[in-house]
Amino acid sequence: MAHKRNTAAMHQSPRCGAQTRNGTPCQAPAVSGRKRCRMHGGAKGSGAPKGNQNALKHGRYTREHVSTKRAVRRQRLETRARLAELKDLRKQKDKDRS
Numbered sequence: 001m002a003h004k005r006n007t008a009a010m011h012q013s014p015r016c017g018a019q020t021r022n023g024t025p026c027q028a029p030a031v032s033g034r035k036r037c038r039m040h041g042g043a044k045g046s047g048a049p050k051g052n053q054n055a056l057k058h059g060r061y062t063r064e065h066v067s068t069k070r071a072v073r074r075q076r077l078e079t080r081a082r083l084a085e086l087k088d089l090r091k092q093k094d095k096d097r098s
């Protein structure tokens with residue numbers, strides 16, 4: 001049975017796309033500014049906090065650690081190259097002496 005009032009605007013609102021137990025999308029109205037309904041993670045206070053420290057397990061991939069690793073790697077390669085240069089110089093010197 002049709003509603004007495006115009007409910008078109010209400011039905012135009014964004015819908016929750018969460019998968020239900022029978023595999024179809026939830027389709028309940030999404031909480032404003034979010035993509036999910038109040039029962040599927042759209043509720044106030046749900047989701048990870050900003051700058052979530054709970055998501056950090058070991059820090060191996062933090063921006064800081066990655067840039068440190070790159071700097072160390074660069075230094076190591078430079079050192080290796082410099083050592084090879086010195087070795088070549090030494091070889092050359094020994095050759096000149098004999």
Ligand SMILES: [Zn+2]
Pocket residue numbers: 016017018026027028036037038039040
């Ligand atoms: Zn939902």
